[in-house]
Amino acid sequence: MLNVCLIGAGGVGTIAAYVLEKSQRCRVTAVLRSNYTVVRDHGFDIDSVDHGQIRGWKPHRVIPFLSSAPTDQPYDFIVITTKSIPDLVAALIPDLKPLITPGKTSLVLIQNGLDIEHSFASAFPEIPVLSGLSMIGSRTTSPRAVFHEDPDQLRIGPYYHHVDDPLPRSTQLEAARTFVEAYNAGLSDARTIQKSGAECVLAEDIVAARWRKLLWNGSYNTICAVLRMSVGEVLSSPGRKTLLEPAMREIAAVGTAAGYGETVTEDVVQFLLKDTPDTSPFRPSMLVHLEKGQPLELEVILGAPLRVARAKGVKTPVLDQIYELLKVVQWHLLRQQS
């Protein structure tokens, strides 16, 4: 059995914990924060396109703090499915240290955005860091309920931060393969019984996949948040031409300068602009977080690609101002929390 610690049991994390245990290859210790007591006593209720209706499900172990994670047995994987906010990452790293056994443990980051791996790879240079990108329509509807409507499509790839000593590429790739196989075992019923299209893929180049996802997140997600409008409202407004399209092309230009021109093509831009109907009521994650008074994943979604833009000399006049505005929004959200 693989020993797994999973941090952040929201919409993505709870389904991941469920899948890993369903594989019968993993035992999951889930770190819950606000919902620890209610989940310990009653478990999760899950309504899932992949797994059907599940009532009162609990992972192998639930704990209230990362610092209370048992270390009786070393962990094979520490899976992080929290939001990616710089302050949160900085606070997490010291508590991860006692749970890491070099030669045994790998980190698995299943998070949005760009350059999320760097802080972890710097803090723990001696272990594999696996980088995961989840496309899943899944959200919490109460502290112990998850509604999962679009199939779980997960890409996992190694973030090669050493190419030789002390961590050979083969070790990093092997860790990714082990995780992907376990996850896929947990999706077996979803594929054969629910036929939902769920799958976990070993990604050759996860950074390319991140750039592709950024085309959407850097434009739709940020602009819907600044305007406080749904995707459909922005698409049917004059902002489609004046803001959304230029913003998406700015991301494409930065991605191209970063070496991912074959991924962030004009065809993909056109597809992303035409894929969504302009009646869509969808409110992207930043807008949802803003409306709940929670911090935005601003640095990994917009700050990181704009730092690449500056380094490569790419101009991003629309995104520059969207970023400055959202930094003020973020400041306001953090001030209200404290």
Added chain:
Amino acid sequence: MLNVCLIGAGGVGTIAAYVLEKSQRCRVTAVLRSNYTVVRDHGFDIDSVDHGQIRGWKPHRVIPFLSSAPTDQPYDFIVITTKSIPDLVAALIPDLKPLITPGKTSLVLIQNGLDIEHSFASAFPEIPVLSGLSMIGSRTTSPRAVFHEDPDQLRIGPYYHHVDDPLPRSTQLEAARTFVEAYNAGLSDARTIQKSGAECVLAEDIVAARWRKLLWNGSYNTICAVLRMSVGEVLSSPGRKTLLEPAMREIAAVGTAAGYGETVTEDVVQFLLKDTPDTSPFRPSMLVHLEKGQPLELEVILGAPLRVARAKGVKTPVLDQIYELLKVVQWHLLRQQS
């Protein structure tokens, strides 16, 4: 007695109507829209720093539509104190026509923004157009109640749209002088009894005064609206340096290119940045309109100076994006109204 028709009895217009009648030189016909019935039956209640407490006050005549304005006697002044929105101006002009007697009537526009006079001067080239800029802290608190807390400081000047035939400068200046004298007569008690600092000034160059006011309105007013934050919140946020200051300097650069460099100086910019405490809860007009679901005065406050910027080749990277964002907000507000 001067025969005056006043359109738009909100915070500014109601006080103007009161002042003009108090002068005992004017008889005011006020065009009320939504509040016609309640004001006809009960009059206005005014709490004023300039005029004290007034209960149940009515202008000489109130009417529900501009098209119902009596034309038994020609009008000396038609005073427009509505919001300045292009669609509203376009709708107003045909109804003004029957009320205008060339050689007798002048238009008086008491409105925010830049280039508000052009549409009226084009439609009525044969009459004086007086351009007025009001600095008054006055707002409606119910359909028939006005709360007026900062003294009435009004600048009026001719908008010289002919320099000779058929409308000599002297005629235009004379019309302005007549209006200013009547208005000041109505402020006499405010100055001698309340000692409030109220005054109406004949402005030599009203366009310069508009540029100075735009330094504030083009920056604070627009940025507070996009961010949905008070003046104090923006001032204490990182947006003070990244958005507010650059935006104000962009307006100053455009104003300078337009020939008003002696008005929009760095000293004035510094004064406007330091004049307001960063605890101020003040919500500028665009934010108030946005929160009420009403259209914004976007074109006269931001569209007009940015058209000057384009004509003069001045770069305005911050304001360009603020403008595009607010155009989408305006589109959304208008769509919700219809």
